[in-house]
Amino acid sequence: MSVVELLGKVGLNKEVAVSIGGLKRHSEIVKTAQDVLVRFAGFGGEGWLCATDSKEIRRFSPAAPLPELKDCWPLCAEAVKGDESLHLARGAEGWILTTLRRALGEDGVLVASSLMAKDGKGWLCYETAWESTTAAGQRELRPAVFRFTGFKAER
Secondary structure, eight states: OOHHHHHHHHTTTTTOEEEEEEEEEEEEEOOOOOHHHHHHHHHHHHEEETTOOSOOOOOOOOSOOOOOOOSEEEEEEEETTOOOOOOEEEEHHHEEEEEEEEEEEEEEEEEEEEEEEHHHHHEEEEEEEEEEEEEETTEEEEEEEEEEEEEEEEO
């Protein structure tokens, strides 16, 4: 049974933004804080970044890019540019940079969602890839990976 047939059987709510597809991902380890900051800022797009030099979460966009950051320790960050997102997280051997790219036509489902920003200034938007798997002899969809897709003012 295809994913499209599964969706038809569960009668998915029409208000939920759903599309057929998946997320391709690639992760790499970056050893130094300065290198990961340069790579992250070079990605561009819009997103947010948390670092040890400020209590504030830095938001950025093409109109207001990240300033050059020196002497800080990045904690976590997310950015999006079109169908590609970049996720930064601290790992045991450095920083993990994960690129996530939308892949239509995959055997899965992409579901859009949003969460209120911690500072209350708008919403963080995400896309979750639900992938087909078999568990206990049954075929089901399970959340596998998510990506940041931008900000919006209202839900």
